[in-house]
Amino acid sequence: MESLYNELRIEIFKFVDTPISLALTNKKWYAISQDPQSRADWLIFKYGHAHALFHAVRLGNSFLTSEVLHSLLSKNAIISRYFIQRLLMHFGPYDEKLIELKIEHNVNQVDFDRIRAFQKKLSSPxxxxxxxxxxxxxxxxxxxILNDENLVIKGNDMELFHFLSAGPLVINQAPQKLFQNLADIKDLIINKKFVPFPPxxxxxxxxxxxxxxxxxxxAHEEYPPKDGYENSRQLNVIARAILIYPDLVTLxxxxxxxxxxxxxxxLVMQGALLILFPPxxxxxxxxxxxxxVVKRLKQLINLGFKLTASVMEEALHLFEHKLNEIGDVLLESFQIIHKKKSKSAIASLCLIQAIKPERSHRKTDLLEFLNDRIDQPEKxxxxxxxxxxxxxxxNTFSIKKIKIRSLSVHSNLYYWILKKFGPNSEAxxxxxxDIMESRIWIDLKSQEILEREIPDHLTRCAFNAICSIYLEFCNERIPFKANYLQYLTLVNNEEIIRPLFEISLxxxxxxxxxxxxxxxxxxYNRPEIDNNENNKRKYTDMNEQPEHPDRSGWIRLLEDLQTLVNNNTDITETFRNNFEKFLERITSSQNQEINEEVCPKRLKQ
Incomplete structure (x- = not known):
């Protein structure tokens, strides 16, 4: 029975992303994690036969033992000539003493900086x-395994493949050269087991x-990269060859x-579209x-490639400057392939990818294109x-302890949403x-070290983006909700607090x-937003809110806050001063409607 349990544990072990977390739970799981067969099965299941050895080496000598290696090879993990070539390139430590001497005796400052930077990157290639x-x-x-006594190990099969597949030639001239070298390419793959390293x-x-x-x-790394992974330039060589001769996938x-x-x-799917729609x-x-377009994409899909949401959005982003011409052709093609999804649903999937944090949205053509083709754009x-x-x-405790809190997506997207949907929109x-929490985090960090304007680790660009977009939202009279108050009481910066007491309330x-x-x-630099009358009419109903929807909640909160302000030392002096000024204004107001809602006696106590 115990043997059966161990077999089940080994099977379960394969599905764990990080085995160390499971190994620490008890002795039995630890024993499974040390078993060479379990480790080999985990590597092959997670990374496949083609990349198992690469990752075994990457995980280091605490993971890759002689027994684990034997198990991997017995389970037919692929070992290629290219793997051996790269292994020889990287194996062994650098002579750090020699590097130090070069630095010490080098009079050229440029070389000095370059070598020093190189030295910093030497941590376990x-x-x-x-x-x-x-x-x-x-x-x-x-x-x-390769059965070749004259194995060419002082070479680079990735570079060889680049030349055999006509990499130096433009795409229109490449097919003829590739077909001339097809026998050599097949030999490289079938006999030398050429497999690029993983991305x-x-x-x-x-x-x-x-x-x-x-x-x-x-962006400026040397080839081959020190971490062993294949970079996009080399993988583009593979993708380009597949587009010329798709049967390489079968090989x-x-x-x-x-x-x-x-x-x-x-790379393959985008490359196919670039060939169809050349720049x-x-x-x-x-x-x-x-x-x-559909015919070409289906050819690749039949080989095993996928038209994912990421691929579709990247294609639209790639042709952002041509969306008026080819945007609908692409979207309709995607919809034909994804038969069960409407164009609106596909545009919604693309929208998720389009707003990822690394996108700067200096141009908003893609956002406008997707927005106009989604049935319920705000949703x-x-x-x-x-x-x-x-x-x-x-919460108000954990925000003080985090290392960094920047915007979840780019500030230009927030600006576009503000202009497109209006300040009362739920989006x-x-x-x-998100903006407020980031802005408050900056203030909390500045309170820790008064002379520090920008928190450690945060870039100047991100600092400017957070501070500027906060004020831009405030200038558009974005409503402050009652639950914001617990965060604002921590703030020491007038710039953050004043919009609440001078505009919103x-x-x-x-x-x-x-x-x-x-x-x-x-x-800061914001994109131009097309806010025509059609857009304004489109979102008028959505932005209509009940008159003073949050007033009663704020009244109760202000009544309770007066006692809290007097007794809670965690509330900053800046907040107290602004609160008291506003309290004086509201209790002395001549507005009959407010006087009927607010209990002056209670507020003045």
Whole structure:
């Protein structure tokens, strides 16, 4: 019976994303996590036969033992000539003493900075700290499995594939050259087991200095990358070859590389559309109709590629400047392929991808295009915002402890939503909650170190975006809700508090506004928004709100807040002063309607 339990545990173990979390639960799971067969099964199940060895090496010598390697090879994990070549490129540590001496004796400041930067990137490149016995066993296995005593290990099969597939030639001239080299390409795949390394996972977008530095370093990284992953330039070589000769997919699947379609899915599908709609069309080019687009996409889908929401949105984004010409052709083609979905549903799926944080929305053509083709645009936008958790994320205690709280999506999107749907829209309110929490987080960090304007890690650009969009929303008289108050009592910055007491609450209680708008001193650049009369009419009904919908809630809150202000030391002095000034205004108001609703005696106590 115990043997059966162990088999079940091994089977369950395969499905765990991070085995360490399961291994720490008890001794039995720990024993399973140490079992070579379990580790090999987990690698193959998670990464496939083609990439199992790459990830085994990446996970390091604490994971890849001689027994695990033996188990992987016995389960037919693919070992290619390219894998051996890359292993030899990366194996072994760098001579840090030599690097230090070069830095010490180098008089060229440019070289000094370059070498120092290089030294910082030396932390365990892929395969560099592989134990010698494992390295030797991998090399030996490569020779044995590939059955080639004259194995060309001082080469680079990715570069070889690039030339064989006519990579240096323009796409119109490439097919002829590729077909001339087809026998060599087949030999490279079938006999040398050529498989590109897996694509690098995309890091989650952050408005941090570290994220910007990471993306800049990747944009200018040397080949092959130190982390071992294949970069997009090399994967584009693979995708381009597939578009010229789709049967390459079948060849790769024959050797067990079933992940080929998922590895280059987006590149292949986008590449197909770029060939159909070239950026610089030749003189004899004719615009493809829906039938031609659908036929080409279905050919690729039959091979195993997928027309995902990401692919569809990326295609529309790619042709954003041509949406008036080809946008509807693309959308109709997508709808024909996804028969069960309406155009509105497809546009809604694309909208989720279109508002991802890394999009700057300097142009809003795509947003306008999708918005005009969605049946219920505000509802679709609310759903899209929920996918990125736009709104309040933290309570008044946890917000003080988090490392960074920036905007969930780009401030230009919030600006577009504000202008498109108006300040009373539920989608706009969600955006304002997200903006407010980010702005308050900045203030809390500045209270910790008074001389620090921008919190650590946050970029100057993100700081300006948060501060400016907050004031832009306030200038549009966005209503402050009663639940905002618990956050605002923590604030020390007049710029954050004043809009509540000088615009929002006076507007709610019918008092004269002492300030109509605030000057914005932060650098920012907003897109032009097309707010024509049709748009205004479209959202008029949606933005109509009951008169003073939140007044009664605010009255109760203000009544209770007076006692809290006098007794709670966590409330900032800035908030107290602004609250007392407003309290004096409202209790001395000559507005009969307010006097009937507000209990002056209680407020004045």
């Amino acid at each position: 892929w395969a560099s700290n592989l134990p010698l016995p494992i390295f030797t066993k991998l090399i030996t296995a490569g020779y044995n 690098r996972p995309k890091p989650a977008h952050e408005d941090t200095v570290e994220y910007i530095q990471l993306m800049q370093s990747r 790769w699947k024959e050797i067990g590389y079933y992940e080929i379609c998922s590895d280059v899915n987006d 610089t069309p030749p003189a004899d080019w004719e615009r493809p109709d829906t039938k031609i 679709a936008m609310k759903n899209a915002l929920e996918c990125y958790k736009v709104g309040f994320r933290y 706009t309110q969600k955006c304002f909650e 006076p507007n709610l209680f019918g008092l004269e506004l002492k300030c109509n708008s605030y000057k914005i001193d932060y650098e």
